[in-house]
Protein backbone atom coordinates (compact mmCIF):
# COMPACT_ATOMS: atom_id res chain seq x y z
CA UNK A 1 0.00 0.00 0.00
CA UNK A 2 1.40 3.33 -1.07
CA UNK A 3 1.45 6.31 1.27
CA UNK A 4 -0.58 9.17 -0.18
CA UNK A 5 0.60 11.72 2.40
CA UNK A 6 3.08 14.12 0.92
CA UNK A 7 6.23 15.04 2.78
CA UNK A 8 7.21 18.65 3.50
CA UNK A 9 10.06 18.57 0.99
CA UNK A 10 7.77 17.41 -1.77
CA UNK A 11 5.27 20.19 -0.97
CA UNK A 12 8.12 22.70 -0.99
CA UNK A 13 9.17 21.58 -4.49
CA UNK A 14 5.57 21.76 -5.68
CA UNK A 15 5.48 25.33 -4.36
CA UNK A 16 8.58 26.20 -6.42
CA UNK A 17 6.92 24.66 -9.44
CA UNK A 18 3.77 26.79 -8.94
CA UNK A 19 5.91 29.95 -8.63
CA UNK A 20 7.37 29.02 -12.03
CA UNK A 21 3.82 28.88 -13.37
CA UNK A 22 2.95 32.18 -11.64
CA UNK A 23 0.26 30.52 -9.52
CA UNK A 24 1.33 32.50 -6.46
CA UNK A 25 -1.67 31.78 -4.22
CA UNK A 26 -1.35 28.05 -4.96
CA UNK A 27 2.38 28.24 -4.23
CA UNK A 28 1.77 30.03 -0.92
CA UNK A 29 -0.49 27.19 0.28
CA UNK A 30 2.20 24.63 -0.59
CA UNK A 31 4.87 26.56 1.33
CA UNK A 32 2.66 26.94 4.41
CA UNK A 33 1.84 23.19 4.30
CA UNK A 34 5.50 22.31 3.69
CA UNK A 35 6.47 24.35 6.74
CA UNK A 36 3.80 22.82 8.98
CA UNK A 37 4.85 19.29 7.96
CA UNK A 38 8.50 20.20 8.36
CA UNK A 39 10.92 20.42 5.45
CA UNK A 40 14.63 21.01 4.95
CA UNK A 41 13.90 24.60 3.84
CA UNK A 42 11.48 25.61 6.56
CA UNK A 43 12.64 29.25 6.76
CA UNK A 44 12.81 29.62 3.01
CA UNK A 45 9.26 28.26 2.67
CA UNK A 46 7.99 30.94 5.06
CA UNK A 47 10.05 33.58 3.25
CA UNK A 48 8.47 32.66 -0.09
CA UNK A 49 5.01 32.77 1.49
CA UNK A 50 5.81 36.23 2.91
CA UNK A 51 7.06 37.50 -0.48
CA UNK A 52 3.80 36.31 -2.07
CA UNK A 53 1.79 38.10 0.65
CA UNK A 54 3.56 41.36 -0.18
CA UNK A 55 2.86 40.81 -3.88
CA UNK A 56 -0.86 40.35 -3.27
CA UNK A 57 -1.12 43.78 -1.63
CA UNK A 58 1.74 46.16 -2.27
CA UNK A 59 0.22 48.80 0.02
CA UNK A 60 0.13 46.53 3.09
CA UNK A 61 2.81 47.64 5.56
CA UNK A 62 2.10 44.63 7.81
CA UNK A 63 2.98 42.23 4.96
CA UNK A 64 6.28 44.07 4.39
CA UNK A 65 7.13 43.92 8.12
CA UNK A 66 6.41 40.15 8.17
CA UNK A 67 8.67 39.68 5.14
CA UNK A 68 11.43 41.72 6.79
CA UNK A 69 11.27 39.44 9.85
CA UNK A 70 11.58 36.37 7.60
CA UNK A 71 14.46 37.84 5.59
CA UNK A 72 16.36 38.73 8.76
CA UNK A 73 15.99 35.12 9.98
CA UNK A 74 16.91 33.57 6.66
CA UNK A 75 20.70 33.24 6.88
CA UNK A 76 20.98 32.95 3.09
CA UNK A 77 22.76 35.69 1.17
CA UNK A 78 20.70 35.12 -1.95
CA UNK A 79 17.52 33.34 -3.05
CA UNK A 80 15.84 32.55 -6.31
CA UNK A 81 12.18 33.40 -6.92
CA UNK A 82 11.11 31.86 -10.22
CA UNK A 83 13.71 33.10 -12.67
CA UNK A 84 14.68 36.12 -10.57
CA UNK A 85 17.87 36.07 -8.50
CA UNK A 86 17.47 38.11 -5.36
CA UNK A 87 20.18 39.37 -3.04
CA UNK A 88 18.68 39.03 0.43
CA UNK A 89 20.23 42.27 1.68
CA UNK A 90 18.92 44.18 -1.36
CA UNK A 91 15.41 42.87 -0.74
CA UNK A 92 15.65 43.93 2.92
CA UNK A 93 16.53 47.48 1.79
CA UNK A 94 13.71 47.42 -0.77
CA UNK A 95 11.19 46.40 1.91
CA UNK A 96 12.41 49.11 4.31
CA UNK A 97 12.08 51.79 1.64
CA UNK A 98 8.71 50.53 0.40
CA UNK A 99 7.41 50.82 3.98
CA UNK A 100 8.70 54.41 4.21
CA UNK A 101 7.14 55.19 0.81
CA UNK A 102 3.73 53.84 1.87
CA UNK A 103 3.91 55.77 5.14
CA UNK A 104 4.72 59.00 3.28
CA UNK A 105 2.00 58.41 0.66
CA UNK A 106 -0.55 57.76 3.44
CA UNK A 107 0.09 61.16 5.08
CA UNK A 108 -2.72 63.71 4.76
CA UNK A 109 -2.62 66.09 1.79
CA UNK A 110 -3.45 69.05 4.05
CA UNK A 111 -0.10 68.51 5.75
CA UNK A 112 1.39 69.13 2.32
CA UNK A 113 4.86 70.36 3.30
CA UNK A 114 5.51 67.41 5.65
CA UNK A 115 4.10 64.95 3.15
CA UNK A 116 6.06 66.41 0.22
CA UNK A 117 9.28 66.46 2.21
CA UNK A 118 8.73 62.88 3.42
CA UNK A 119 8.26 61.69 -0.19
CA UNK A 120 11.41 63.57 -1.28
CA UNK A 121 13.39 62.12 1.65
CA UNK A 122 12.41 58.56 0.63
CA UNK A 123 13.41 59.45 -2.95
CA UNK A 124 16.89 60.33 -1.66
CA UNK A 125 17.14 56.96 0.07
CA UNK A 126 16.12 55.05 -3.07
CA UNK A 127 18.82 56.91 -4.95
CA UNK A 128 21.51 56.32 -2.33
CA UNK A 129 20.67 52.78 -1.21
CA UNK A 130 19.39 51.15 -4.44
CA UNK A 131 20.46 53.49 -7.26
CA UNK A 132 20.64 51.81 -10.66
CA UNK A 133 19.85 48.32 -9.30
CA UNK A 134 16.40 47.14 -10.28
CA UNK A 135 13.52 46.69 -7.86
CA UNK A 136 12.99 42.97 -7.39
CA UNK A 137 9.36 43.04 -6.22
CA UNK A 138 8.35 44.94 -9.39
CA UNK A 139 10.25 42.39 -11.48
CA UNK A 140 8.57 39.43 -9.75
CA UNK A 141 5.02 40.72 -9.59
CA UNK A 142 4.76 43.15 -12.53
CA UNK A 143 7.30 41.59 -14.88
CA UNK A 144 8.89 45.05 -14.92
CA UNK A 145 12.69 44.96 -15.09
CA UNK A 146 12.93 48.70 -15.79
CA UNK A 147 12.05 49.96 -12.30
CA UNK A 148 15.21 50.93 -10.51
CA UNK A 149 15.97 52.84 -7.35
CA UNK A 150 16.79 55.93 -9.42
CA UNK A 151 13.53 55.72 -11.36
CA UNK A 152 11.52 55.31 -8.17
CA UNK A 153 13.37 58.37 -6.82
CA UNK A 154 12.21 60.44 -9.82
CA UNK A 155 8.60 59.29 -9.33
CA UNK A 156 8.71 60.19 -5.63
CA UNK A 157 10.30 63.58 -6.28
CA UNK A 158 7.60 64.38 -8.86
CA UNK A 159 4.93 63.36 -6.33
CA UNK A 160 6.62 65.27 -3.51
CA UNK A 161 6.91 68.58 -5.39
CA UNK A 162 3.43 68.18 -6.85
CA UNK A 163 2.00 67.65 -3.35
CA UNK A 164 3.78 70.75 -2.00
CA UNK A 165 2.70 72.83 -5.01
CA UNK A 166 -0.96 71.87 -4.79
CA UNK A 167 -0.95 72.67 -1.06
CA UNK A 168 1.15 75.85 -1.17
CA UNK A 169 -1.05 77.50 -3.82
CA UNK A 170 -3.54 78.46 -1.10
CA UNK A 171 -0.99 80.61 0.69
CA UNK A 172 1.72 81.36 -1.88
CA UNK A 173 0.87 80.80 -5.56
CA UNK A 174 4.33 81.87 -6.81
CA UNK A 175 6.17 79.26 -4.74
CA UNK A 176 3.47 76.76 -5.72
CA UNK A 177 4.12 77.44 -9.43
CA UNK A 178 7.83 76.77 -8.84
CA UNK A 179 7.11 73.46 -7.07
CA UNK A 180 4.86 72.37 -9.93
CA UNK A 181 7.53 73.35 -12.44
CA UNK A 182 9.99 71.08 -10.57
CA UNK A 183 7.44 68.25 -10.50
CA UNK A 184 7.05 68.74 -14.27
CA UNK A 185 10.83 68.46 -14.78
CA UNK A 186 10.92 65.15 -12.89
CA UNK A 187 7.98 63.82 -14.94
CA UNK A 188 9.84 64.72 -18.15
CA UNK A 189 12.93 62.87 -16.92
CA UNK A 190 10.70 59.82 -16.41
CA UNK A 191 9.49 60.09 -19.99
CA UNK A 192 5.97 61.10 -18.88
CA UNK A 193 4.15 64.03 -20.49
CA UNK A 194 3.88 66.00 -17.25
CA UNK A 195 0.93 67.84 -18.85
CA UNK A 196 -1.00 68.15 -15.60
CA UNK A 197 1.95 69.64 -13.68
CA UNK A 198 2.81 72.02 -16.52
CA UNK A 199 -0.80 73.22 -16.79
CA UNK A 200 -1.05 73.82 -13.03
CA UNK A 201 2.33 75.55 -12.95
CA UNK A 202 1.20 77.93 -15.71
CA UNK A 203 -2.18 78.57 -14.09
CA UNK A 204 -0.62 79.21 -10.68
CA UNK A 205 1.85 81.67 -12.26
CA UNK A 206 -0.93 83.66 -13.99
CA UNK A 207 -2.07 86.90 -12.36
CA UNK A 208 -4.89 89.38 -12.84
CA UNK A 209 -6.51 92.49 -11.46
CA UNK A 210 -10.05 91.82 -10.28
CA UNK A 211 -12.51 93.63 -12.58
CA UNK A 212 -14.88 94.18 -9.70
CA UNK A 213 -12.77 95.18 -6.68
CA UNK A 214 -9.44 96.03 -8.39
CA UNK A 215 -7.39 93.77 -6.09
CA UNK A 216 -4.48 91.81 -7.61
CA UNK A 217 -4.79 88.01 -7.58
CA UNK A 218 -2.48 85.12 -8.58
CA UNK A 219 -3.29 81.52 -9.58
CA UNK A 220 -6.11 81.19 -12.09
CA UNK A 221 -8.74 78.66 -11.12
CA UNK A 222 -7.78 78.95 -7.44
CA UNK A 223 -7.74 82.64 -6.46
CA UNK A 224 -9.39 84.16 -9.53
CA UNK A 225 -11.77 83.04 -12.27
CA UNK A 226 -12.72 84.17 -15.75
CA UNK A 227 -16.43 85.06 -16.08
CA UNK A 228 -18.14 85.29 -19.47
CA UNK A 229 -18.88 88.88 -20.29
CA UNK A 230 -19.53 91.32 -23.15
CA UNK A 231 -16.51 93.58 -23.29
CA UNK A 232 -16.81 96.23 -25.98
CA UNK A 233 -13.60 97.67 -27.54
CA UNK A 234 -14.06 100.84 -25.50
CA UNK A 235 -13.44 98.78 -22.33
CA UNK A 236 -10.71 96.66 -23.91
CA UNK A 237 -8.77 99.85 -24.69
CA UNK A 238 -8.84 100.95 -21.05
CA UNK A 239 -6.74 98.00 -19.94
CA UNK A 240 -4.51 97.91 -23.04
CA UNK A 241 -1.47 99.25 -21.19
CA UNK A 242 -2.02 97.44 -17.90
CA UNK A 243 0.76 95.00 -17.01
CA UNK A 244 -1.74 92.86 -15.12
CA UNK A 245 -5.04 92.81 -16.96
CA UNK A 246 -8.61 92.52 -15.66
CA UNK A 247 -9.80 90.72 -18.85
CA UNK A 248 -8.74 87.64 -20.81
CA UNK A 249 -6.58 88.09 -23.93
CA UNK A 250 -9.53 87.28 -26.21
CA UNK A 251 -11.69 89.84 -24.33
CA UNK A 252 -14.40 87.23 -23.73
CA UNK A 253 -14.06 87.10 -19.96
CA UNK A 254 -13.50 89.48 -17.10
CA UNK A 255 -11.25 88.26 -14.30
CA UNK A 256 -12.80 88.19 -10.86
CA UNK A 257 -11.02 87.38 -7.59
CA UNK A 258 -12.39 84.42 -5.63
CA UNK A 259 -13.94 86.52 -2.79
CA UNK A 260 -15.90 88.61 -5.36
CA UNK A 261 -16.70 85.50 -7.40
CA UNK A 262 -18.03 83.48 -4.46
CA UNK A 263 -19.97 86.47 -3.09
CA UNK A 264 -21.75 86.81 -6.46
CA UNK A 265 -22.42 83.10 -6.87
CA UNK A 266 -23.60 82.68 -3.27
CA UNK A 267 -25.98 85.61 -3.62
CA UNK A 268 -27.37 84.35 -6.94
CA UNK A 269 -27.84 80.90 -5.41
CA UNK A 270 -29.77 82.47 -2.51
CA UNK A 271 -31.99 84.38 -4.96
CA UNK A 272 -32.53 81.26 -7.07
CA UNK A 273 -33.52 79.38 -3.90
CA UNK A 274 -36.15 82.04 -3.04
CA UNK A 275 -37.65 81.78 -6.57
CA UNK A 276 -37.56 78.01 -6.39
CA UNK A 277 -39.47 77.97 -3.10
CA UNK A 278 -42.02 80.47 -4.46
CA UNK A 279 -42.57 78.40 -7.60
CA UNK A 280 -42.95 75.20 -5.57
CA UNK A 281 -45.50 76.85 -3.24
CA UNK A 282 -47.51 78.06 -6.24
CA UNK A 283 -47.42 74.61 -7.82
CA UNK A 284 -48.67 73.00 -4.61
CA UNK A 285 -51.51 75.53 -4.38
CA UNK A 286 -52.46 74.84 -8.02
CA UNK A 287 -52.38 71.10 -7.39
CA UNK A 288 -54.70 71.52 -4.41
CA UNK A 289 -57.14 73.59 -6.50
CA UNK A 290 -57.17 71.02 -9.30
CA UNK A 291 -57.64 68.19 -6.79
CA UNK A 292 -60.65 70.01 -5.31
CA UNK A 293 -62.16 70.50 -8.78
CA UNK A 294 -61.66 66.83 -9.66
CA UNK A 295 -63.35 65.74 -6.41
CA UNK A 296 -66.33 68.01 -7.02
CA UNK A 297 -66.65 66.71 -10.63
CA UNK A 298 -66.55 63.10 -9.39
CA UNK A 299 -69.23 63.94 -6.85
CA UNK A 300 -71.59 65.50 -9.42
CA UNK A 301 -71.09 62.55 -11.79
CA UNK A 302 -71.98 60.05 -9.04
CA UNK A 303 -75.09 62.06 -8.11
CA UNK A 304 -76.31 62.01 -11.75
CA UNK A 305 -75.91 58.26 -11.94
Ligand SMILES: [Zn+2]
Nearest residue numbers: 210213257260
Ligand atom coordinates in the same frame (compact mmCIF):
# COMPACT_ATOMS: atom_id res chain seq x y z
ZN1 LIG B 1 -12.44 91.16 -6.40
